[in-house]
Amino acid sequence: MAEAAPRAYTSAxxxxxxxxxxxxxxxxxxxxxxxxxxQATTIAAIAREAGVSAETVKTTAAKAELLIAAFEVTFSxxxxxxxxxxxxxxxxxxxxxxxxxxxGVLTQITTANxxxxxxxxxxxxxxxxxxxVDEALRRILENRAADYRGFVAELVRRGIAxxxxxxxxxxxxxxxxxxxxxxxxxxxxxxxxxxxxxDWLRTTVLAEVTRP
Numbered sequence: 006m007a008e009a010a011p012r013a014y015t016s017a018x019x020x021x022x023x024x025x026x027x028x029x030x031x032x033x034x035x036x037x038x039x040x041x042x043x044q045a046t047t048i049a050a051i052a053r054e055a056g057v058s059a060e061t062v063k064t065t066a067a068k069a070e071l072l073i074a075a076f077e078v079t080f081s082x083x084x085x086x087x088x089x090x091x092x093x094x095x096x097x098x099x100x101x102x103x104x105x106x107x108x109g110v111l112t113q114i115t116t117a118n119x120x121x122x123x124x125x126x127x128x129x130x131x132x133x134x135x136x137x138v139d140e141a142l143r144r145i146l147e148n149r150a151a152d153y154r155g156f157v158a159e160l161v162r163r164g165i166a167x168x169x170x171x172x173x174x175x176x177x178x179x180x181x182x183x184x185x186x187x188x189x190x191x192x193x194x195x196x197x198x199x200x201x202x203x204d205w206l207r208t209t210v211l212a213e214v215t216r217p
Contacts, residue, residue, distance in 0.1 A: 026055075026057065026061065026065065027065050027066075028078075029055045029056070029057070030051060030055045030057065030061070030062055030065050030066070030071065031066075031071060031074045031075055031078055031084070032055075032075075032078075033051050033054035033055035034046070034051045034054075034055075034071040034072065034074070034075045035075035035076075035078065035079050035124060036054060037050055037051060037054055038071075038072055038075055038124060038127050039123040039124050039127065042127055042130070043068075043072060043127050043130060043131040043135075043138075044131075046068075048062050048063060048068060051068075051071065067137070069131070069135050069137035069138050069141075070137065072124075072127065072128060072131055072138060073128070073137075073138065073141040075124055076121060076124040076125060076127075076128050077145075079120050079121045079124050080094070080117050080118075080120060080121030080124070080125070080185070081093060081094045081117060081121075082094060087148055088148060088151065088152055088155075089148075089149075089152045090152070090155070094113050094114070094116075094117050095113065097109075098110055098113065099159075103163045103164065103165065106159075106160075106163060106165065107160070107165055107207075107210070107211065107214070108207065110156065111183075111203070111206055111207055111210060112203070114183045115188070115199070115202065115203050115206060118183070118184075118185045118187070118188035119188065119192075119199060121185055122185040122186075122188045122189040122192075122193060123189075123193075125185035125186070125189070126185075126189060128141075128142060128145075129142070149180055150176065150177075150180060153176035153177075153179045153180045153183075154172055154173065154176040156176070156179065157170060157172045157175045157176045157179065157214070158172060160214050165214060165215070166214040166215065167215070167216075167217055169217070170214070175213060175214060178213050179210060179213065179214070182206065182209055182210055182213065183206070183210070187202075187206075188202060191205070
């Protein structure tokens with residue numbers, strides 16, 4: 006019985022080291038994908054950026070899987086979560102009072118879009134030619150739709166949106182308004198400041214969710 010503790014400690018140490026290595030590789034991949042795109046980023050380049058061997062990268066994840074993980078971690082702070090409610094983006098939001106809830110959500114989503122819009126564009130492009138990325142994109146979009154239906158339901162429950170709100174239609178509109186694409190187009194392409202984008206987003210979303 007006395008020998009079990011060292012083995013358990015070694016196992017926990019190896020697990021933590023593997024997690025730290027994966028996190029470093031995903032962060033390196035995120036930087037390269039955002040700056041160079043999907044096709045131009047190689048496993049060897051990711052390995053150099055992460056300070057590990059190419060073999061370590063290959064045993065950690067395939068290139069397509071690294072792109073998916075890079076976007077998820079950059080955008081939400083969590084990998085492979087089925088809902089934003091389970092990620093850092095939504096942390097503490099449901100505990101906010103009604104008068105602070107909508108602004109809290111908009112602030113978090115704006116920050117997430119600021120971090121992740123570049124990788125989202127890369128993800129969309131890669132999905133056109135890579136079936137693994139395409140399947141992941143489908144999952145992400147399905148989860149996003151479910152998240153916004155839940156968001157609208159919460160707005161109705163809190164009395165922020167009318168009880169007669171068409172949940173599906175409003176969720177579709179919010180999914181578009183709050184998407185990384187809107188940040189990409191208005192801030193990255195059109196030159197809006199993040200503050201102007203945040204003001205526009207609040208006005209537009211509030212008008213949509215309070216529409217009779």
